[in-house]
Amino acid sequence: MGKSSGTTDGKFHSFVQTRVEEWGWALLIVALAYGVHWKDLHDWQHSLEELPSPTVSDLLCWAEELPPVGCERCRFESKHAAFKEAWRPRVKVADVWASAVGMELNLADSAALEALPGIGPILARRIVRFRASMRGFARMSDLSMVWGLDSTLIEELAVRCTLDTGLVRPFCVKALSFDSLQAHPRWDHAGARCVIQAVGRGVRDLDELWERLEFMGCAKEEWRPYLALCDPPGPMGD
Incomplete structure (x- = not known):
């Protein structure tokens, strides 16, 4: 029995030693592979640092050499947009502002102001309420105090509408x-x-x-x- 027990222990130790050696070689191989990979990565980063930075002109030249990208859907949408634009009714600016010619801003109600381009119902009511609090507009620049009324729209009103300062209530x-x-x-x-x-x-x-x-x-x-x-x-x- 003693001999059998000794033989068994020897086999066990031999098995453990073999496994330890295998794991050792495996770890060594992994470490070598990691080291090689790290060295390659370091060399690659170092080579990138030595490369000259591309300029805008270089990028533009590179972009010009790219082959054109075909897009049937893009061409179809472009033709469709051109067709819609060709059949869109043409409205002259003078026609759009025709109702503003000769309009007295100190008498115009919200409905008349709402009909003008760029002035909706909310802005029209705001102009009328502000005019009441002002007791009438004394000059065109007073319109700049109306919140939401930009300078371009005020300029359009100034060249077409009238402003009777005699209607101001001092x-x-x-x-x-x-x-x-x-x-x-x-x-x-x-x-x-x-x-x-x-x-x-x-x-x-x-x-x-x-x-x-x-x-x-x-x-x-x-x-x-x-x-x-x-x-x-x-x-x-x-």
């Missing part, structure tokens, strides 16, 4: 109030307070009022159309 200096001035888009808190202080107990004419405003350092030219020396309105007036 404040009567004799009946000015701080709240009414501050509610106007042309006045802020400081500007309204300055005008009220300049009026004081009264002025003989607008020139005197303007001299006081200039002396106080708060005179603004855009205020002139909205200030008038008139009798205060009656109970039913503005």
Whole structure:
């Protein structure tokens, strides 16, 4: 029994030794392969660093040498778009803006403004509401204060529409109030307070009022159309 046990132990140790040697060779081969791969990668990266960087002209020359790419679908869509463009009704710019010629901007309602190019129902109502808060437009540049109305559209309106400044409803200096001035888009808190202080107990004419405003350092030219020396309105007036 002792001999049999010794033989078995010897075979087991021999088996383990063989497996260890096999695993050792396998690990050595993997390490060598990894080392070779790492060296090749390092050499490749080093060769890339030595290459000159391509310029834009090099890339363009390379792109010109590429063969053309055929695309039947692209050619079909191009022909279809050209066909639609050929049959699209031609509308002259003058025809589109015909309704704007002679339109009085201080009288036009939202329906008339909505019919103009680039002005939808929302923007048309916004213009009318802002005009009411302004008590009428005194100059074309006032339109730039309307949110959403760009300068190009204002230029189109300026060359076709009219603006009667006689339709502006100015404040009567004799009946000015701080709240009414501050509610106007042309006045802020400081500007309204300055005008009220300049009026004081009264002025003989607008020139005197303007001299006081200039002396106080708060005179603004855009205020002139909205200030008038008139009798205060009656109970039913503005």
